[in-house]
């Protein structure tokens with residue numbers, strides 16, 4: 001089982017392309033992951049069974065795997081079936097929806113996490129949207145708590161940058177599991193702020209691995 005110490009204060013790079021995009025290809029994901037590792041990523045986060053398999057073969061660092069099914073509600077690794085498939089594909093850590101919303105397979109988060117722990121060696125990262133989610137996810141047995149869904153579930157405002165207020169709340173709440181800052185971290189300075197706010201590690205996706213969005217940032221600034 002993965003020792004989390006290697007991830008302390010580290011950068012984790014999320015490598016994802018979305019349905020219909022030109023870069024939506026497991027080989028491309030794995031190449032992005034390899035490039036991120038060269039640049040100093042201590043772990044990578046990838047979506048989809050084929051992407052997890054390709055990335056696991058391509059890099060030595062821990063792989064956080066998830067499987068998005070759908071585009072709204074509970075769609076990040078929504079069921080225990082999805083979660084076990086991610087573990088089977090080679091994910092060291094399975095990231096799944098860690099909110100308090102009902103899950104499509106009717107299982108509780110606790111039952112889901114128990115089954116992932118029982119059926120694999122993978123750790124579980126609960127992608128949460130609020131402090132209440134995080135408390136419930138820790139109670140349910142999550143090994144890591146991510147702020148991934150802050151701003152996407154209606155419980156928190158969608159901040160322009162990272163939700164530093166939530167990070168501070170989580171850090172001050174006495175949670176006993178590592179808190180991973182994820183979501184809208186767009187600059188190195190924001191990554192540093194997230195660590196200073198109490199994050200154990202920082203996940204950056206779009207700002208490193210989504211060229212269409214990065215290009216739009218530049219293009220919009222030039223045309224303004």
Ligand SMILES: CC(=O)N[C@H](C=O)[C@@H](O)[C@H](O)[C@H](O)COP(=O)(O)O
Nearest residue numbers: 014148152182183184185204205206
């Ligand atoms: C809300 C949701 O679906 N988040 C997803 C989770 O895997 C990804 O689309 C994000 O890119 C990832 O969380 C990293 O965040 P950012 O791309 O903002 O650095």
